[in-house]
Amino acid sequence: MCFYIVFNLGCVEPFEGAVDSFEDVLVVNAIITNQVKRQEINLTRSYPFEEEEVPLERNAIVRVSGSDGSSYLFEETEPGLYKSIQEFGAQMNVEYTLNIETENGRVYQSTAMQLPVSSTTIDEVSIERTFNNEGIEGIAINVDSFDPSGASQYYRHDYIETFKIIAPLWSPFDAVFVIEGINQYEIPVILREQEERTCYGTNKSGNINVLSTRGFVEDRLEDYNVRFINRDDYVLTHRYSILVQQYVLAPETFAYYDTLKGLTQSSTTVFSEDQPGFLAGNIFSLTDDEENVAGYFEVSALDEQRFFFNWEDYFPGEDLPPYIIPCSFFKPSSSGTIGERDLVNIIRQGTMRFYDFNTNPQPGEGEYIMVLPECGDCTVLGSNIIPDFWVE
Numbered sequence: 001m002c003f004y005i006v007f008n009l010g011c012v013e014p015f016e017g018a019v020d021s022f023e024d025v026l027v028v029n030a031i032i033t034n035q036v037k038r039q040e041i042n043l044t045r046s047y048p049f050e051e052e053e054v055p056l057e058r059n060a061i062v063r064v065s066g067s068d069g070s071s072y073l074f075e076e077t078e079p080g081l082y083k084s085i086q087e088f089g090a091q092m093n094v095e096y097t098l099n100i101e102t103e104n105g106r107v108y109q110s111t112a113m114q115l116p117v118s119s120t121t122i123d124e125v126s127i128e129r130t131f132n133n134e135g136i137e138g139i140a141i142n143v144d145s146f147d148p149s150g151a152s153q154y155y156r157h158d159y160i161e162t163f164k165i166i167a168p169l170w171s172p173f174d175a176v177f178v179i180e181g182i183n184q185y186e187i188p189v190i191l192r193e194q195e196e197r198t199c200y201g202t203n204k205s206g207n208i209n210v211l212s213t214r215g216f217v218e219d220r221l222e223d224y225n226v227r228f229i230n231r232d233d234y235v236l237t238h239r240y241s242i243l244v245q246q247y248v249l250a251p252e253t254f255a256y257y258d259t260l261k262g263l264t265q266s267s268t269t270v271f272s273e274d275q276p277g278f279l280a281g282n283i284f285s286l287t288d289d290e291e292n293v294a295g296y297f298e299v300s301a302l303d304e305q306r307f308f309f310n311w312e313d314y315f316p317g318e319d320l321p322p323y324i325i326p327c328s329f330f331k332p333s334s335s336g337t338i339g340e341r342d343l344v345n346i347i348r349q350g351t352m353r354f355y356d357f358n359t360n361p362q363p364g365e366g367e368y369i370m371v372l373p374e375c376g377d378c379t380v381l382g383s384n385i386i387p388d389f390w391v392e
Helices: 251-263 342-349
Strands: 004-007 012-015 026-033 040-045 061-066 071-078 081-084 096-101 107-110 122-131 137-146 154-166 173-175 189-191 198-204 210-212 220-230 239-248 283-285 293-310 353-357 368-371
Touching: 026 096, 026 107, 096 293, 122 239, 122 293, 137 154, 137 239, 154 220, 154 251, 173 353, 210 251, 220 239, 251 293, 283 293, 342 368
Parallel strands: 026 293
Antiparallel strands: 004 012, 026 040, 040 081, 061 071, 061 096, 071 081, 096 107, 107 283, 122 137, 137 220, 154 198, 154 210, 154 239, 173 189, 239 293, 353 368
């Protein structure tokens, strides 16, 4: 039996609906921090569990208003992503309210929120080769932090990791489909038109990492683990960078994330395929007070630090981690007539990449040696644009 549960930061109330019903709700991911920058807000819609693509909320009017009279309009810079037109940072003792009007005229508003502290500081990000509780060897990324005033108490840690990818079976040449006839075909080999050997992959933290120091002797974090990477994870193969983000939360924001963490340990989204209930946040509809809205408007203090390291820094002279997939050579047949030639179909459909010429083809083999896209084209796994922050 399927059902939703509405969690309202303390009370639990069952929400009854048809077993096979689906509720289309607005999903808001909004975090305003004390950093002076273009603040970001993501708007999406809920979606049936069997669907994979998240529907984006387009063409909304988004504004954040402060109790000091300030007002910040947001513009849609890409589908579903709204950025403040001007840079700003949340100020102490100012209450901020999020206002949204969707394209269909529905209006939403958040509870007024304010910064819990003026700032937070990560004292140190440390990197250690170690074993986790399951006896797996890898890299632990830990944080030290201390608030001598004892005012912080409620923390959330996120990270964004970026890593270099080098396609192991890359070739400077590519085979392109031109034409195929009944008795002939044309798939010339040309120089590749873009960088496809070295790329940069990016992952964001996938778990809700919250901690309260209430009850601690001091408002201090020591060697607090925010990321553990198995030594066999291919993200460590070459050069790796992590941006560690520390948020100090308001008590009610901490309660929201702590409840969400209890719902699922594998997602940071408020409406995901593995979440067994519906979590109500601090955003509500002004158009229909019976309408459910998912998500949360957060105003938090943020500090962040970036760290770089190479595989050789912690595993000198040791074998590299296995690549993300096993890589092999394929020599698909080019025999047959129109529509039946494996080599032509593979190149036309883009399911493999050219590696080399098959100079001595055996029976059933074609004239090209091919590899899987992940093995010969790094853009399948990441971006070929060097990040602005990247240093070697």
